[in-house]
Amino acid sequence: MATEAHGAEEGGLVFHPMDQFIVKPLFGDGPVAWYTPTNVTLWMAITILAVIALLVLSTSRRSIVPSRGQSVAELAYGFIYKMVEDVTGKEGLKYFPYIMTLFMFIVLANFLGLLPMAFTTTSHIAVTALLAMAVFLTVTILGFVKNGASFLGLFWVSSAPLALRPVLAVIEIISYFVRPVSHSIRLAGNMMAGHAVIKVFAAFAAIAAISPLSVVAITAMYGLEVLVAFIQAYVFTILTCVYLKDALHPHH
Amino acid sequence: MATETHATNGEGLADATGVASHSADAAPGMPQLDFGTFPNQVFWLVVTLVVIYLILSRVALPRISAILAERAGTITNDIAAAEDLKAKALEAEEAYNKALADARSEAQRIVAAAKADIQSDLDVAIEKADAEIAAKSAESEKAIAEIRAGALEAIEEVAKETAAELVTAMGGNADAATIDGAVSARVKG
Amino acid sequence: MEGDIVQMGAFIGAGLASIGMGGAAVGVGNVAGNYLAGALRNPSAAASQTATLFIGIAFAEALGIFSFLVALLLMFAV
Numbered sequence: 057m058a059t060e061a062h063g064a065e066e067g068g069l070v071f072h073p074m075d076q077f078i079v080k081p082l083f084g085d086g087p088v089a090w091y092t093p094t095n096v097t098l099w100m101a102i103t104i105l106a107v108i109a110l111l112v113l114s115t116s117r118r119s120i121v122p123s124r125g126q127s128v129a130e131l132a133y134g135f136i137y138k139m140v141e142d143v144t145g146k147e148g149l150k151y152f153p154y155i156m157t158l159f160m161f162i163v164l165a166n167f168l169g170l171l172p173m174a175f176t177t178t179s180h181i182a183v184t185a186l187l188a189m190a191v192f193l194t195v196t197i198l199g200f201v202k203n204g205a206s207f208l209g210l211f212w213v214s215s216a217p218l219a220l221r222p223v224l225a226v227i228e229i230i231s232y233f234v235r236p237v238s239h240s241i242r243l244a245g246n247m248m249a250g251h252a253v254i255k256v257f258a259a260f261a262a263i264a265a266i267s268p269l270s271v272v273a274i275t276a277m278y279g280l281e282v283l284v285a286f287i288q289a290y291v292f293t294i295l296t297c298v299y300l301k302d303a304l305h306p307h308h
Numbered sequence: 309m310a311t312e313t314h315a316t317n318g319e320g321l322a323d324a325t326g327v328a329s330h331s332a333d334a335a336p337g338m339p340q341l342d343f344g345t346f347p348n349q350v351f352w353l354v355v356t357l358v359v360i361y362l363i364l365s366r367v368a369l370p371r372i373s374a375i376l377a378e379r380a381g382t383i384t385n386d387i388a389a390a391e392d393l394k395a396k397a398l399e400a401e402e403a404y405n406k407a408l409a410d411a412r413s414e415a416q417r418i419v420a421a422a423k424a425d426i427q428s429d430l431d432v433a434i435e436k437a438d439a440e441i442a443a444k445s446a447e448s449e450k451a452i453a454e455i456r457a458g459a460l461e462a463i464e465e466v467a468k469e470t471a472a473e474l475v476t477a478m479g480g481n482a483d484a485a486t487i488d489g490a491v492s493a494r495v496k497g
Numbered sequence: 498m499e500g501d502i503v504q505m506g507a508f509i510g511a512g513l514a515s516i517g518m519g520g521a522a523v524g525v526g527n528v529a530g531n532y533l534a535g536a537l538r539n540p541s542a543a544a545s546q547t548a549t550l551f552i553g554i555a556f557a558e559a560l561g562i563f564s565f566l567v568a569l570l571l572m573f574a575v
């Protein structure tokens with residue numbers, strides 16, 4: 057990483073918490089065009105390989121008594137399947153592969169990002185914003201296709217007093233359009249924050265007196281980040297399910 | 309990548325704070341807000357998502373759901389088979405108990421039959437023995453009676469002779485018939 | 498010089514924005530604490546509500562992340 061060279065020449069405390077998120081071309085130093093293979097490409101490809109290893113290779117023996125890898129795959133399948141079924145009901149199961157794709161991508165990208173020297177694709181707002189916008193557009197279009205104009209009933213809280221309903225409708229509409237923003241920034245922010253904090257602690261390790269403390273702090277943060285990596289993927293997925301439920305059953 | 313204007317800004321930041329910003333790599337401090345890299349990320353993300361979706365929906369998910377269904381089927385079958393075996397075991401136990409009871413009653417029957425046989429044999433033997441004993445005792449009695457009769461006759465005869473002798477010795481003249489009758493009456497009485 | 502004052506303002510603003518994270522911490526603690534209180538009262542209903550717990554935590558935490566983002570923007574992007 058470029059930070060090492062930089063720190064050596066300046067000495068003392070050097071913070072580069074954000075350098076780990078820089079998008080670089082894999083080959084050479086040219087400009088990043090839309091098709092350039094970058095470290096984003098590399099880590100997304102590794103994510104795909106991880107998905108294949110976890111869900112395809114481990115289940116290739118199709119044994120009745122599962123091996124370790126196969127039971128992880130089955131666990132992931134059952135976890136998301138049950139979540140979709142519980143939150144959206146039976147008719148949501150049609151969208152199970154879509155939600156499973158989101159979950160597997162996010163959870164594996166989060167965990168792979170925790171490897172030292174790794175690049176965390178989900179820490180980029182561009183990535184999470186696309187994921188969130190995809191969910192938002194899908195859910196909105198699906199809501200109108202399935203329910204027609206009565207999808208707007210989502211914003212008209214019929215259980216509230218009549219005088220309050222327009223006010224509530226405005227709030228509901230605002231909260232509806234804030235959904236993709238919070239949905240994407242929650243994931244990117246959590247990932248970015250954890251990695252940046254670890255990097256800041258790592259910079260403190262340059263001072264000999266507090267370096268043991270710094271190492272302990274990094275270890276603790278790393279444990280927390282492992283938890284956060286899973287919880288954020290879970291939250292992203294379950295919120296997708298909740299939004300999907302709103303699209304399928306817009307009436308409160 | 310970085311433009312010149314951003315580079316000066318970055319250096320200023322570095323001078324002011326000691327926070328060196330990598331002006332050559334990150335345009336405006338935060339790499340996340342470097343809009344120049346957005347098309348690249350979006351493109352590769354779309355590619356990744358499509359690939360993962362195809363892998364999941366074509367290969368992984370059908371396979372896993374098939375495995376799970378197969379396992380559920382196997383478990384159901386196994387449970388049914390276990391129920392079957394249990395019922396069979398119960399049946400076998402019942403049959404065993406029945407056989408045991410049968411054998412017991414058979415044995416009792418045989419014992420009773422044997423007993424009855426022995427009893428009847430015994431009865432026959434006892435009867436036979438009784439009859440023999442009765443025959444033998446009758447014979448003996450007859451012999452005794454004969455002996456006794458013989459003895460009486462002998463006594464009568466001896467008495468008659470003795471009486472006749474006595475009568476002659478005493479000088480009497482007794483005819484045989486009278487003496488016989490008198491002795492017989494005495495002996496009988 | 499003027500740039501320095503702008504820098505100073507940005508950093509002070511970033512520090513102020515960080516206060517918002519304390520609010521998120523209070524919110525998340527509140528959600529988790531109330532969940533625990535409810536779960537100890539009625540443990541049989543707790544398992545079915547973990548999804549709601551995580552959604553609640555996520556919503557509370559999102560606002561803290563927003564303030565963190567504002568701080569980052571002031572630090573690096575302004």
